[in-house]
Amino acid sequence: PPDVEALGRGTWTLLHSLAATYPPSASVAEQNQMGTFMRIFARVYPCWYCAKDFQGWMDRDENKLERYLGGRREFGDWMCRAHNEVNKKLGKDEFDCSKWEERWLSGWKD
Numbered sequence: 001p002p003d004v005e006a007l008g009r010g011t012w013t014l015l016h017s018l019a020a021t022y023p024p025s026a027s028v029a030e031q032n033q034m035g036t037f038m039r040i041f042a043r044v045y046p047c048w049y050c051a052k053d054f055q056g057w058m059d060r061d062e063n064k065l066e067r068y069l070g071g072r073r074e075f076g077d078w079m080c081r082a083h084n085e086v087n088k089k090l091g092k093d094e095f096d097c098s099k100w101e102e103r104w105l106s107g108w109k110d
């Protein structure tokens, strides 16, 4: 099985980078593409129990992705909340989502 920690770090880098480069205001086509990508991602992520919990989180009413694909702000905040859900589950500190763009768009040293 893959190294769940290394896989996770690399994957969060990809996911937050996708949000950071998502258009400030996304077209319907861009929203559909990202929605499709995330739904498939949640099915094929090669840590099966991680993927299962992530799908469960995405299925909750308050997390329905369609509502958060309008632009970078909403999508980035959604991604930050998704990551915080895993942080909570693993007993890690929650990340301050107001710092999300600073971390993933402008960039800081980690």
Ligand code: FAD
Pocket: 004, 005, 006, 007, 008, 009, 010, 011, 012, 016, 045, 049, 050, 051, 053, 054, 079, 080, 081, 082, 083, 084, 086, 087, 089, 090, 092, 094, 095, 100, 103, 110
């Ligand atoms: P990571 O959590 O990988 O974070 C990397 C960096 O992102 C941090 O150093 C910080 O700068 C930044 N960051 C942290 N939180 C946020 C946030 N909320 N928003 C924006 N930036 C943030 N591991 C398991 O053991 N069990 C699981 O069930 C599990 N589920 C996962 C589900 C998904 C979809 C993904 C992508 C990963 C999952 N992981 C899971 C892996 C886990 O989330 C971590 O990636 C792994 O434990 C390594 O943690 P880390 O402390 O190095 O930092």
